[in-house]
Amino acid sequence: MAIQNKQAQPKQRLRLWYKGKGKVENELTQFSGTEEPPSASVLKLFNYKAIDDDKDHLIIARDDSYIDMLNIQGHGVRSLTYDQQTDLLSDYHRFLQVFLPDHKYLITPFPIDTSTQKTFWGQRYIKVSDQLRHETNPIKARQLQTQLRYIKVKQEQNILVEQQLRSEEFFLIIFGKDKESIREERDSALNTGGIALIMNQLTLAKKKEILFRINNLNTEIK
Known part of the structure; x- marks a missing residue:
C-alpha cells in the first residue's frame, strides 16, 4: 500500500x-x-x-x-x-x-479503491494490444481498436472515481x-x-x- x-x-x-x-x-x-x-x-x-x-x-x-x-x-x-x-x-x-x-x-x-477494476482492465488492455499487433484482418483490427478505446475510457473513469469520490x-x-x-x-x-x-x-x-x-x-x- x-x-x-x-x-x-x-x-x-x-x-x-x-x-x-x-x-x-x-x-x-x-x-x-x-x-x-x-x-x-x-x-x-x-x-x-x-x-x-x-x-x-x-x-x-x-x-x-x-x-x-x-x-x-x-x-x-x-x-x-x-x-x-x-x-x-x-x-x-x-x-x-x-x-x-x-x-x-x-x-x-x-477513498474509494478501484485497484481491482484497474488491474482487470489493465490486463485486458495488454491482451487486446497484443492481439492487435498480430491481427492482419482489417475488420478485426478495427474491432480490437474499438475495444482499446473502450478500455481506456473505463480506466479513466476508475481514476476519476478514486480522485473525486x-x-x-x-x-x-x-x-x-x-x-x-x-x-x-x-x-x-x-x-x-x-x-x-x-x-x-x-x-x-x-x-x-x-x-x-x-x-x-x-x-x-x-
Whole structure:
C-alpha cells in the first residue's frame, strides 16, 4: 500500500458522535485539522500506545485501559420507506437502552479503491494490444481498436472515481478497563445492535489504517 502526500488538498474532516455518562447525548464534535482540537476530538480519543498482539488486536490506551472498534454497516436511509425508517430508528433506540457502556461513533471518509477494476482492465488492455499487433484482418483490427478505446475510457473513469469520490465508513468505539470487560462489551454490542447497527469486527490491517488516517488527516492512502 503506497502512501502519497497531497499538500494542496484540504484536510479531511472526521466526525465524532459521543454517547456516555456525564455527557450530553448526540453531541457532535467536528475537527478539520486546523483549529485547536476540542476535548472530545478524535485525536484525544485515540490516545493509545500500542495494539495488542493477541487474536483480538485490542488497542492499548496510555492509561493501560483498552479500546476496540467495530465496523457499522451503512443504511441507504433515503431509499427506505417511512415504515422501514421508523423500524430502523426504533431498533436504534432499543440498542441505546440496552447497551449501557460508554461508547462513541466515528464517521470517517475513506477513498474509494478501484485497484481491482484497474488491474482487470489493465490486463485486458495488454491482451487486446497484443492481439492487435498480430491481427492482419482489417475488420478485426478495427474491432480490437474499438475495444482499446473502450478500455481506456473505463480506466479513466476508475481514476476519476478514486480522485473525486469518497465513501463514509462508520465505526462503534468501545472502552474497557481490561481485556475481559471490553470483550464482554464487544460481544454485547454485536448481539444487541439489531437491524439498526449491523456490526463486524475489524482486522488488524483495518485498525492500523484507521489509526493512521486519524493521525494523518491530510494524507491519502492507496
